Amino acid sequence: MKNDAANAGIKDIANALNVSIGTVDRALHGRPGVSEKTKVKVLAMADKLGYKPNLAAQALKLNRRLSIGVVLPKYIAHFFDPMRAGIRAASAAAVGMQVGLEFYEYARLGSGDIAAMESALGQHHDGVIFVPGDPRQFHSLIQKFARSGTATLCVGSDAPNTDRSGTVAAHAYVSGAIAAELLALTLRDKANVAIFTGERHTFDHAEKLRGFAATLALQAPHLTLLPALENHEKPEEAYRQALALMKQADRPAGLYLSTANSMPVIRALDEVGLLGTVQVITTDLFRELVPLLEYGKVLATLHQRPYTQGKMAFESMLGLLTHPGKKHPAVWLAPHVILRSNLPLFSHLITDTDEE
Secondary structure (H helix, E strand, O other), X not given: OOOOOOOOOHHHHHHHHOOOHHHHHHHHOOOOOOOHHHHHHHHHHHHHHOOXXXXXXXXXXXXXXXXXEEEEEOOOHHHHHXXXXXXXXXXXXXXXOXXXXXXXEEOEOOEOHHHHHHHHHHOOOOEEEXXXXXXXXXXXXXXXHHHOOOEEEEEOOOOOOOOOOEEEEEOHHHHHHHHHHHHHHHOOOOEEEEEEEOOOOOHHHHHHHHHHHHHHHHHOOOEEEOOOEEOOOOHHHHHHHHHHHXXXXXOOOEEEEOOOOOHHHHXXXXXXXXXXXXXEEEEOOEHHHHHHHHOOOOOEEEEOOHHHHHHHHHHHHHHHHHOOOOOOOOEEEOOEEEOOOOXXXXXXXXXXXXXX
């Protein structure tokens, strides 16, 4: 069993192999004066003990800048742009710290994210903040970052059961549960309801679906949940699915749009004359959504607080880098429930939508 990485240091490796600390240091950093055979033994023992180099301490001691990579998609902009802004704001507020940010962008979750992470891996950052799409595809990459001594922090979703260093995200299960409770209170007669999700392998999306289904079964047995519609964050796919769904004989009376990719579904509802008739709960807040809330076309939206997520992700990353021996538990933010009645309180959060 591996030791806690926080407790494994150069001295532990030296003691385990009965060699000098200097020998271990030279082997770990690829400096001359150590045989290849000894180097292999040192690296193997370092991996066994869970040793991770304290890059942040080295940076502060040598008075060099810490380097943090940020890997986020372009779509959906009204979610990820505020997240980037939160990261930049927190970086600017880091008084007394020399921190360099490098942003990597890709199209959308599941499209270009692995390549972007590999680019960040090649730059040897001290830490990387990223959104894990399908955690299965990120598992080996996160391991590579861990072996190189780079801290990895998930934002917006999580990659459980990996070597990731920490997580900052909205509480997805609770978001789904709130959506189900709102529909349960609104739809009193027997009816069908449906959920639109992005990619069910994404932890955030899977947890929203789990929270929604569990709460619906408990609080609204009179409501029947139709099979989840997975649109992979593609607007054209969400629009097509919504049109087909609303033309069915058993069309739902309530919808939970569990990602920020909600406008294609709303446009489809409007096209078939059901917007305002079907009870709709969306995700996040942006300019195009405001009049729909004001005029009761959308019942509520569950804001995931992307700016705060970005800000707290950067702050958590600094904590990971400057206090590597300290435990940093996952941070789960409570979603904000925005209704027509309290919408004015959130006007400062309103962003423009992105166009595909």
